[in-house]
Amino acid sequence: MAKQSKSKAKRKTSAWYQRHANDPHVQRAQREGKRSRAAFKLTEILNKYQLLRKKDAVVVDLGCAPGSWSEELAQRTNENGLVIAVDLLEMEPVSNVVFIRGDFTEAETLAAMDAVLNGRAVNMVVSDIAPEMSGHKLVDQARCMGLNDEALSYAVNHLREGGHLLLKSFMGEGFDAFKQEMRGWFATLRVIKPAASRKASSEIFLLGTEFRR
Numbered sequence: 705m706a707k708q709s710k711s712k713a714k715r716k717t718s719a720w721y722q723r724h725a726n727d728p729h730v731q732r733a734q735r736e737g738k739r740s741r742a743a744f745k746l747t748e749i750l751n752k753y754q755l756l757r758k759k760d761a762v763v764v765d766l767g768c769a770p771g772s773w774s775e776e777l778a779q780r781t782n783e784n785g786l787v788i789a790v791d792l793l794e795m796e797p798v799s800n801v802v803f804i805r806g807d808f809t810e811a812e813t814l815a816a817m818d819a820v821l822n823g824r825a826v827n828m829v830v831s832d833i834a835p836e837m838s839g840h841k842l843v844d845q846a847r848c849m850g851l852n853d854e855a856l857s858y859a860v861n862h863l864r865e866g867g868h869l870l871l872k873s874f875m876g877e878g879f880d881a882f883k884q885e886m887r888g889w890f891a892t893l894r895v896i897k898p899a900a901s902r903k904a905s906s907e908i909f910l911l912g913t914e915f916r917r
Contacts, residue, residue, distance in 0.1 A: 742832060743772040744900035746870075749911060750780070753894075755828065755868055760784035762826050764817070764862065765801075766808055766855055766871075767833030769793040774801045777830070788820050809854045825864035831855040831871040834907075842877065849878040852910075856886055859915070867915040875906040886912050 750756055756763065759782040768774045768789035777787045778800045787801045790808045797803065802820050806813030833855065835847035852873050859869040869890070873879060887893040890912030901907050 741772075741900055743776050745898040745909070746773050746776050746830070746832075748898045748900065749870060749896060749909065750776070753911065753913065755870075755913075756780045758785075758827070761828060762786045762821070762824050763788070763828045763830065764826050764858070765789040766829065766831040766858065767791055767851075768803070769795045771795045771798050771801075773830060773832055774798045774803075777801070786820070786824065788817055790817065808858060821862070826859075826862045826867060827864060828868045828870070829855065829859040829863060830869075834872060834874075845874060845876040845878065848874045848876075849882055852882050853885075856882075856889070859912075860889060863915040865915060865917065869910075869912040869915070871910055873908050873910055875908055879908075883910065886910060890915055 756777070759780070761781055762785065763777050763781065765774050765777060765787060769791040771789065774787060774789040774795070775798050778798055781787055781800065783800075787798075789795065789798065789801050789803045790806065790813065791803075792805070792807055794805060795803050804813060804816050804820070806816065808814065808817065831851075833851050835844060835851060837844050852871060855871045856869065859867075863869065869886070873882065883893065883895070891914035892912070894911045894913075896909040896911055897907075898909065901909075
């Protein structure tokens with residue numbers, strides 16, 4: 705009697721694992737001791753567009769766990785700079801990063817973030833947030849756009865003039881409208897697909913530079 709084939713879910717999980725394990729950026733992250741391959745997405749963008757060149761910059765990292773972006777940001781600031789990292793999930797400590805566990809859209813978390821800022825304006829807001837996927841494309845896209853809106857709102861209320869916003873988004877319903885909304889707040893808006901972002905993914909990054917009120 706022939707063995708039953710794997711369920712569709714197990715086949716997909718196995719295929720994902722194989723792609724993940726063989727991904728050159730995953731392998732590089734393991735070699736270099738990075739927390740995830742996402743570090744290379746951030747560093748590519750920061751280097752290409754010459755961002756965070758001032759060591760005393762104030763940066764807010766929204767959706768920071770597991771901390772790969774926070775580690776890179778901390779390396780680009782000195783004792784006069786500040787990196788605040790926020791996430792609903794716990795994160796292993798990162799040197800020279802202030803971690804706040806909570807939802808940045810809620811008043812309690814915002815108050816904790818403002819207390820750390822202590823009146824300092826923010827040079828850059830970064831967000832690698834993605835919603836937990838339900839498998840329902842329209843629902844997941846709507847959640848993504850909602851998170852994008854929240855990140856933009858935070859940036860508008862906390863960035864200094866000339867500051868920057870980098871956030872992850874996904875191509876789909878509402879993306880073009882959000883892009884236009886974001887464009888209205890920045891002198892330049894770029895749509896970026898980093899080399900470390902999987903080609904098959906609809907993941908995209910929006911970079912707004914030179915914030916203006």
